[in-house]
Amino acid sequence: MPEMQRKSPESLQDRLDQVLALVRQLHAAESAEQEDVDQVADVLREEVSRELQQRLDELHPADVAVILESMPLEERLLAWQLVRSERDGDILLEVSDAVREMLIADMDSHEILAAANNLDADELADLAPDLPRDVVRELMDTLDVNERERLKSALSFAEDEVGALMDFDMITIRDDVTLEVVSRYLRRFDSLPDHNDKLFVIDADGVLKGVLPIRKLLVSSPEMTVAEVMSDDPVLFRASDDADEATQAFERYDLISAPVVDDDGRLFGRLTIDAVVDYIREQSEAEVLSAAGLREEEDIFSSVWKSVRNRWAWLAINLCTALVASRVIGLFEGSIEQLVALAALMPIVAGIGGNSGNQTITMIVRGIATGQVQVAHGKRLLKKEIGVALVNGLFWGFVLSLIAYLLYGNAPLSIVLMSAMVLNMLLAAMMGVCIPLLRVRFGRDPALGSSVMITSITDSGGFFIFLGLATIFLL
Amino acid sequence: MPEMQRKSPESLQDRLDQVLALVRQLHAAESAEQEDVDQVADVLREEVSRELQQRLDELHPADVAVILESMPLEERLLAWQLVRSERDGDILLEVSDAVREMLIADMDSHEILAAANNLDADELADLAPDLPRDVVRELMDTLDVNERERLKSALSFAEDEVGALMDFDMITIRDDVTLEVVSRYLRRFDSLPDHNDKLFVIDADGVLKGVLPIRKLLVSSPEMTVAEVMSDDPVLFRASDDADEATQAFERYDLISAPVVDDDGRLFGRLTIDAVVDYIREQSEAEVLSAAGLREEEDIFSSVWKSVRNRWAWLAINLCTALVASRVIGLFEGSIEQLVALAALMPIVAGIGGNSGNQTITMIVRGIATGQVQVAHGKRLLKKEIGVALVNGLFWGFVLSLIAYLLYGNAPLSIVLMSAMVLNMLLAAMMGVCIPLLRVRFGRDPALGSSVMITSITDSGGFFIFLGLATIFLL
Structure with a gap:
């Protein structure tokens, strides 16, 4: 990878803006061209296109990716066609899934194969799910045996396994040589892999030592041997390990790279901090999106x-x-007909229950994810959350029932409102603690859809409690 | 920092569980002791406490932090008292803010000063906000001039500035020496700092070259000089740079460390990937918490x-x-009294508007954060979101109005329901696009409270549209 050529994020922003302006100019020229085909416009178009291509060449693939993502469709394809084909692969790795799909749809199989040519097996594995099947098959044929095996094994792991995140850029050494020899060996490389903060010591069978x-x-x-200096009990992962736990280990121990071994302890690949950071970002992205009801x-x-x-x-x-x-x-239409104020007040009961339930369930789900909450803590947490719900319910219930009294001058109605608010918040607290803990006990993901579930309970529950109490005591 | 002593996350979990079990045993023994003080119990208590202390000693500070976070209050303090005081500082850095506050409240100023003794200036800066003021003053006095200056400058930055994340563990060299000399210089260190993937080349004035x-x-x-080999235009940051932009640069360019300079270009500190990862994690945490209505x-x-x-x-x-x-x-109580079905159907109109608005605003806010969406795109995005709202509104509105017809057998009511759903979703789409873009234009954070704002608009708007249409056309 080339060294960075930029001084700070600010001047980068300027460059990106310039590229965007050029693309817009080119797009405008192309659109205009269809109407009046004169030579002046043609020359201008050539010039803009040349300058744009040059500027794109100077940018890091990650920056080109950002530019492509921030352009409307037609302009994006225009810019994509100007990217040199040997850089296509690196850029495809950097763009978001949705944009990648669209760019690949614009390429024919020759272009895809050319782009794939510059990528390692682990990078190909990241791209493969988005490629047409026959292209993947052709691709397999162009790889040497070693690379093909790696690609196959990388493809065999689920997205949330360490195997799907690892790469194969590790430098291996033996433990009986001196550091002097290691240094000389390293000097024979033209360049070392990224994130190469440690060398991996293996025996003749490839077992990690x-x-x-x-x-x-x-x-x-330099006279010391590798065996004398190496750490013989490093943090390591199996390819089938859970990626979440691996990323937590990277964070806890501030790792840059770590070995990945197979079931026999043989060195299989390595996991690096950049893959971990991407994974963390994707996970938190997915969390925010699914909280808002977006699938991807x-x-x-x-x-x-x-x-x-x-x-x-x-x-x-x-x-x-x-x-x-x-x-x-x-169910309660008869009651509402008799006392129409119920219709106006019922969303308040449902709303506060939903809010307070979401607060509780978010706390518990996060605690479970970080390992702070275990099922054994259930009783204690329930007691605390019920306490919080009582305090909040009594206070806000009192405030709201006071306002309701001022509006409707109906004291019994205000008392029912306050009781319903307290009861619905207690329901929210209990469900907020129990739902995630029960899901964990039955081996489910406690986070999935938790907000929808609690809100639907506190909505229906809130309406039922409020209208039910009103029907019994007010009518 | 000691080398890791564990093989995989699994065996770590076992160790953590063992420690938790020991703490519980000790806590039970302490509680029982008050009732019957016999010598057997006393001996047992001593033994458990010794084993616990030893096990805590073997664990990485980050693991001790997780253990402390996952214990109820009394047990947590019991374990905290058994941690050796020279490790207190490292562990305080790892625990969450809320737990840190509680642990520090349990220490007297001597213990705090002893714990702070083992920390660097940048680490002290992280702790300082949670320490009592007089302890911070005392702490300043114990530092040498250099460290005190560093602590002061680290404390002077806002949480979201690069200066608050940087450390001072950089190794500096001159550009006129050979690599041979650099290697010899490095060999004089007992150990190198963490995340030391590059050396910083400065001139006599400390300016980064x-x-x-x-x-x-x-x-x-080895015969080449530093000047021949170094990169003279690296990615660098100013201490006052926005931390978000710096973390994006770390992700884009897969950095491990980067220099931080002052306004005159002098090397000031360095930013490392571990601080960046912690920052990313904290930010995404804050996003999830605030989405659920939790302050911290x-x-x-x-x-x-x-x-x-x-x-x-x-x-x-x-x-x-x-x-x-x-x-x-x-406002519409009169209408509801006449047609009570309105009360039952109105939450549906408000609810779907809220959901669809949250989907839109989340997309736009994320697009702004990643730089994909600019204010100039407003019109195009508005057109698209209105299209999505129309499709969804017409489809789901039709389904729901059909169900309503089956329930109430009132065709005009069903038509009003469908129209209200479409209109409320259009309102949601427009607000979902315009609110964040307007806030950006006026220099505000587009994310803050966006969900609350859109939901309140679609709730009130939904009720108003549905009940208003019903009042006009049905009564």
Whole structure:
């Protein structure tokens, strides 16, 4: 990879803006061209296109990716055609899934194969799911045996396994040589892999015996042997390990790279901090998106139909829960007819229950994810959350019932409102603690859809409690 | 920092569980002791406490932090007292803010000063906000001039500036020496700092001239000079740079460390990937928490009162918006009295608007954060989102109005329901695009409270549209 050529994020922003302006200019020229084909416009177009190509060449693939993502469709394809084909692969690795899909759809199989040519097996594995099947098969044929095996094994892991994140850029050494020999061996490389903060020490069978951190190599005497200096019990992972746990280990121990071994202890690959950071970012992205009811990251400039599909599922679920809540209200239509203030006040009871339940369930789900909350803590947490719900419910219930009294001058109605608020918040607290803990006990993901579930309970529950109490005590 | 002594996350979990079990045993023994003070129990207690202490000693500070976070209050303090005081500082750096506050409250100023003794200036700066003021003053006095200056400058930066994340563990060299000399210089260190993937090249005034990546040092001929091998235009940051942009640069260019300079270009400190990862994690944490209406991370075992305070503000805001929605319904009490089905159906209109608005605003806010969306794209995005809202609104509106017809057998009511759903989703789409773009234009954070804002608009708007249409056309 080339050394960076930029001084700071600011001047980078300027460059990106210039490229965007050039693309817009070119796009305008292309559109105009169809109307009046004169030679002056043609020359201008050539010139802009040459300058644009040169500027794109100077940018890091990650920066080109950002530029492509922030352009509307036609301009994006225009710029994509100007990127030199040997850089296509690196850039495809950097763009978001949605944009990648769209760029690949624009390439024919020759272009795809050419782009794939410059990539390592682990990088190919990242791209493969988005490529047409026959292209992947052709691709396999162009690889040597070693690379093909690596690609196959990288493809065999699930997205949340360490195997899917690892690469194969490790430098291996034996433990019986001196550091002097190691240094000479390293000097024979033209360049070392990224994130190469340690060398991996293996025996003749490829079994990992330890790691030699580069910083130990630098400070130790050249006459010492690798065996004397290496760490023989490093943090290591199996390819089938859970990626979440591996990223937590990277964070806890501030790792830059770590060995990945197979079941027999043989060195298989390595995991590096850049893959870990990408994974952390993707996970937190997915969390935010799913909290808002989006299935996956959207290309912001994609078509209406693609967006509709992405948002469909959650709207459907939410409509079902809304329908249930609506039927609960339907049960009490007679009561509402008699005391129409109930209709105006009932969303308050449902709303505060939903908010307070979401606060509780978010705390518990996060505690489970970080390992702070175990099922054994259930009783204690329940007691605390019920305490919080009581305090909040009594206080806000009092405030709201006071306001209701000023509006409607109906004291019994205010008392029912306050009771319903307290009861619904207690319901929210109990469900907020129990739902995630029960899901963990039954081996489910506690986070998935937790917000939808708690909100639907506190909506229907809130309407039922408030309207039920009102029917019993007010009518 | 000691080398890691563990094989994989699994065996670590076993160790953590063992420590937790020991603490529980000790806590039980202590509680029992008050009733019957016999010598057998005393001996047992001593033994457990010794084993526990030894096990805690063997664990990495980050692991001890996790253990402390996952214990209820009394057990946590019991374990904390058994941690050797020279490790207190490192562990305090690793625990969450809420737990740190609680542990420091348990220490007297002597213990705090002893713990601070082992920390660097940048680490002290992280702790300082949680320490009592007089202890910080005392601490300043114990530092040498150099360290004191560093602590002061580190404390002078805001949380979201690069200066608050940087450390001072950089190794500097001159550009006129050979790599041979650099290697010999490094060998004089007992150990090198963490994340030391490059050396910083400065002139006599301390101005940064370039960086020498360790991997270039390893592969280049020892006779070459630093000036020949170094990169003279590295990615660098100013201490006052925005931390978000710096973390994006770290992700884009897969950096491990980068120089931080002052306004005159003098080397000031360095930013490392571990600080960046912590920052990314904290930011995404804050995003999830604030989406659920929590002000900050909560110690899951904290008192009811602390939790109430943390959740107070958001409940208050949400109650205000619920009250507004309730008053909108209040305007139409006459209509509801005449056609009580309106009360049962109105939450559906409000709910789907809220969901669809949250989907839109989340997309736009994320696009702004990643730089893909600019204010100039407003019109195009608005057009697309209106398209999505129309498709979803017409489809789901049709489904729901069909269900409503089956329930109530009132065709005009169904038509009003469908129209209200479409209109509320259009409102949601427009607000979802315009609110974040307008906030950006006026220099505000587009994310802050975006979900609350859109939900309150679609709630009140949904009730108003549905009940208003019903009043005009049905009554």
